[in-house]
Amino acid sequence: MNSKLKKEVGIIRSFNRYYTNVLGLLDQHILESDFTLSEVRVLHEIEKTEDCTSKKLAEILCMDSGYLSRILKQFQKYGLIEKRQSPEDGRSQFLYLTQNGQEKMDALNTRSDEQIYNLIQPLSEESQAKLVLNMASIENVLTEGKNIKPEDITIRHTIKPGDAGYITYMHGWIYKHEYNYTTAFEGYVAQSFFEFLLNYNANRDRLWIAEHNCEIIGCIGIVGRGDRAQLRWFLLHPNYRGLGLGKRLLNESLDFCREKGYKAVYLDTTQDLEKAIGMYTKAGFGKVGEKENHTWADHLMELEFEIKLEKPE
Template sequence: MAQEKHPECRKSAGDISIRTELRAGDAGYITFMHGRIYQKEYGYSTLFEAYVAKSFFDFLQNYDPSRDRLWCAEDGGTIIGCIGIAGHGDRAQLRWFLIEPEYRGLGLGKKLLSLAVDFARNRGYQTIYLDTTSDLTQAVGLYRKMGFEKVKETPNNSWKKGVTELEFSMDLS
């Protein structure tokens, strides 16, 4: 059975392209997306946007295409989704997983997550891990379906009161 498109989305998954080459402006635009979407959907403060900006700064300073990767899903040249892998020794950190709301429900999240996990596995990482929050119930469900297990829970009031930060991990060996 074909997956139904989001009612506000006139595009299908076939209209979306995914690229891996880093371009000028990607980090800024993806940081903007995170700030806008997380504020609107979850009430996160601008400190969350600062956290994302710092993580991109660190990523770009240490970027090694043989160990790190950023996937940008685009529609008409505009980024509408993303995910990244940042290598840390024998561990791969999954970062910046986000889909614009009107493009959710097309299978794009599953596609991006699969690409990232496959990349980490093919690069010889032993483990892939990620940090998320309990607010992101859809993403948490997808992580679990892909084989990630929750390994840590920590209160984090940095971006909004009452947030629980979750760490998920998956063995790739």
Template sequence: MNTNHIPLVRGIRRFNRFYTNMLGLLDKHMLNSDFSLSEARVLYEIGQIDDCTSKKLIEELKIDPGYLSRIIKNFEKQGLTYRIKSTEDGRLYHLYLTDQGREILTKLEESSDQQIYQMIVQLQGDNQNELLEGMQRIENALSGESIASGDKFNIRTELRPGDVGYLIHLHGWIYAEECSYNHVFEGYVCKTFYDFFQNYDSQKDRFWFAEVNGKIVGAIAIVGHADKKAQLRWFILHPKFRGMSFGNRLLNEAIQYCGEKGYHNVFLETTEDQRTAIKMYMKKGFRKVAEHKNQTWGKDLVEQTYELNLL
């Protein structure tokens, strides 16, 4: 091993020891249950993977086939899983959770959520966001899905068929996953795009799409209004590509465009739980000018309006 890498290797091992201790992963059983970490993960993946097979589990978990076989047989004896032979390939069996298996998985998930909540509840909002962003940066750096030296990143402004449909999907998925917004929010996003395209004008409105290898990973838009006002809308970035300055580049592009078009004022609407985005806005000079309560998206929220004067 190159001696230059020794401090990095030791630092990563130190973090691994710290985090495994925090989660209690060295204990024989997970979350005061009868399951080991490996068993709990296999149970989770069977419940998550479509048309789950042993082969898919081995590929996903990098687990020894013999060890996996013993886990699955034990699950079947306990009545947690069952298998059905594939109609397309008689050598394959699809794995499914029984009702009892789903009930146990739900309890494990709830216990895991509570464990993480207890870890972060004492942190201030900014520290919570920094913790999440740090973890996302680690995931991006170590996973094959993060941008690598050979990947191609670009920002395009051309609006293509399917772009808006994908942005609606991103909003619905990310805000449900990270903020627990309900289906009403996704309907709201659909309506904002419908209303927008009733008066779309490429001379005053513009989209920016961040792409990696031709796939959209983020976007932002400017909607022109009367009286030299512009609205910043639909600013979003896939979680796997955060912490790479993509969001900052999109925001800079949008603000620069507003200056070039002669807009005097830029405003945006967000919710108070979007702390990371709000911090970015305020660094660019945006200031909060209004707020009101919103209870229509499945939780109590405070919607906020921010403005940036360009004169």
């Protein structure tokens, strides 16, 4: 293990020890209840998991099936859970909380909420937001976005201080990581936002910003250029691709252009952005020009696409 990785491991272990102690996870019983941490996790998953089976529980909790079976038998004995036969498959049995079990979980959830409230209540609103954002980021990074739900993503088009700077930063690290672009590309994006913010007109321009847990994870922009509009800054964080968000942003931007009466929309891209080009062509864009660009990377070809628009009925 190299020194850098060893240091990172040490920081993570230190945080784990701290937060475990804060929540009292080493106590024999959790939240002043009669349950252990493992038992509370089982009850929680039965409460929130649709069509919950013992097999599904074992997979979700990464728990030994024999150990889980003993917990479930104990819960049945004390009337906390019940099993019901699946109407579609008589061999499957779904797990549900009984009324007694639900009352126990309601009490545990209330105590847990109070515990977290007491933890964050002394903090400033800014610190609270930062804490929640960082915790959500930990989960997103470790799961590579697998637990993200599209309905939890919001899109706004009000521009807040810091938006342009953060989106410029996103362009810099994503294009460096995925296409090995130089910092000259980040400078190009920064310059484009400088011009956009100086000349911004809500009647002809718009910037859509996608957020998840108050963190910017994608964007697209429209800049009015006479009777044509330029599409710019179309970007998604890698963890949020494949959710239909890119298509949604593109469609909203084109709908805006039709509403404003633009006759056409054009954009500049490069030949290595194959997935984006696929989305553009599927939406009706066609290539109208190309030129070499060696500023951001070697052997780069800059492409211009355009789509003619019809006025909405």
